[in-house]
Amino acid sequence: MNLFNRRSVMAAVFVVLISISVPICAAADQTQPQYFNLTVVYTNDFHGYDPYALARKATIIKKIRAEAGNVLLVDAGDLYARGPYHKQFYGEMEMAAYNAIGYDVWELGNNEFKGESELAASDQKLYNLINQAKFPTLCANIKQANGEYLPGVKPYFVKQIKGMRVGILGVSSMKVKKYSQGTNKIVEDPVAIEKGLLPELQEQSDIQILLSHAGLAEDVKSDMKLADSGLSLIVGADDHYVIERPIYRSGGIPIVQAGGENNIFLGRIDLKYENKNGKWVLKAFNGRLYPINDKVAIDSEIKQILDKYLAKVQKPAA
Numbered sequence: 001m002n003l004f005n006r007r008s009v010m011a012a013v014f015v016v017l018i019s020i021s022v023p024i025c026a027a028a029d030q031t032q033p034q035y036f037n038l039t040v041v042y043t044n045d046f047h048g049y050d051p052y053a054l055a056r057k058a059t060i061i062k063k064i065r066a067e068a069g070n071v072l073l074v075d076a077g078d079l080y081a082r083g084p085y086h087k088q089f090y091g092e093m094e095m096a097a098y099n100a101i102g103y104d105v106w107e108l109g110n111n112e113f114k115g116e117s118e119l120a121a122s123d124q125k126l127y128n129l130i131n132q133a134k135f136p137t138l139c140a141n142i143k144q145a146n147g148e149y150l151p152g153v154k155p156y157f158v159k160q161i162k163g164m165r166v167g168i169l170g171v172s173s174m175k176v177k178k179y180s181q182g183t184n185k186i187v188e189d190p191v192a193i194e195k196g197l198l199p200e201l202q203e204q205s206d207i208q209i210l211l212s213h214a215g216l217a218e219d220v221k222s223d224m225k226l227a228d229s230g231l232s233l234i235v236g237a238d239d240h241y242v243i244e245r246p247i248y249r250s251g252g253i254p255i256v257q258a259g260g261e262n263n264i265f266l267g268r269i270d271l272k273y274e275n276k277n278g279k280w281v282l283k284a285f286n287g288r289l290y291p292i293n294d295k296v297a298i299d300s301e302i303k304q305i306l307d308k309y310l311a312k313v314q315k316p317a318a
Contacts, residue, residue: 039068042267044076044237045260048083054097058299076237077109077213093309107170107211108139122181138170141193143186167205172213190214213237232282246287264292
């Protein structure tokens with residue numbers, strides 16, 4: 001069984017397609033409408049494979065934005081490392097495309113910390129990428145040696161969407177603790193950090209979402225330990241699972257992930273919330289993956305951005 005099928009089958013074991021009613025802890029203004037629909041579009045673990053896949057994703061993203069009223073576009077990390085242009089651009093090409101596409105927020109993956117083998121050079125590549133992003137970079141559980149968050153990085157971000165305050169908390173993989181590039185950093189348990197920060201985030205937001213590059217096993221732990229915390233979605237990454245429909249257990253938190261590397265997908269989950277007694281309740285959800293292949297048209301704007309970068313490294317035809 002190939003990798004795609006194995007991971008699809010493994011993820012499918014957990015899948016339960018049902019409507020849900022999960023209490024969301026953050027208080028909602030009584031003047032807010034009775035219902036709120038949110039579409040979360042997500043990507044993860046691109047690793048710099050097939051740059052023009054970004055232009056194909058842009059085509060689908062534009063269609064979703066045109067048909068869905070409230071769209072949040074997120075990426076869960078590992079943007080460029082190990083790809084064919086790792087050493088040429090260190091994620092600059094991919095981030096230029098992300099800026100043009102209009103991402104709302106992203107979480108650092110473990111491979112963002114491995115731009116170079118040498119610590120200082122790797123940190124510089126990381127901070128160059130963070131500074132290039134025109135949207136917030138999240139990572140709550142990896143900090144500087146002095147305990148402060150990494151330069152240019154936030155633990156969470158609150159996005160205003162049609163009057164609704166959507167709070168996104170971000171965590172990354174504990175793997176960074178084992179890297180030579182992680183020796184000048186504090187790497188903390190993601191679930192413990194989530195538990196500690198969620199009350200703070202709830203005070204500032206109506207809905208809470210977790211953007212996680214910690215891996216599916218850690219995301220399941222988050223679901224088990226934080227089901228009553230107010231989280232209404234976990235967007236996962238790291239282990240490249242192709243989760244075609246959200247993983248869900250009764251009373252838990254939906255978990256999604258969109259493959260990775262050669263298994264290129266764009267994920268979408270539609271969430272419906274209801275305002276009950278001043279609290280937002282997740283009433284229903286429906287998720288799917290869009291395969292990214294040559295059947296999807298290439299967006300011309302993103303293609304132009306990619307072409308400019310690739311022209312620097314591709315030899316002209318004889």
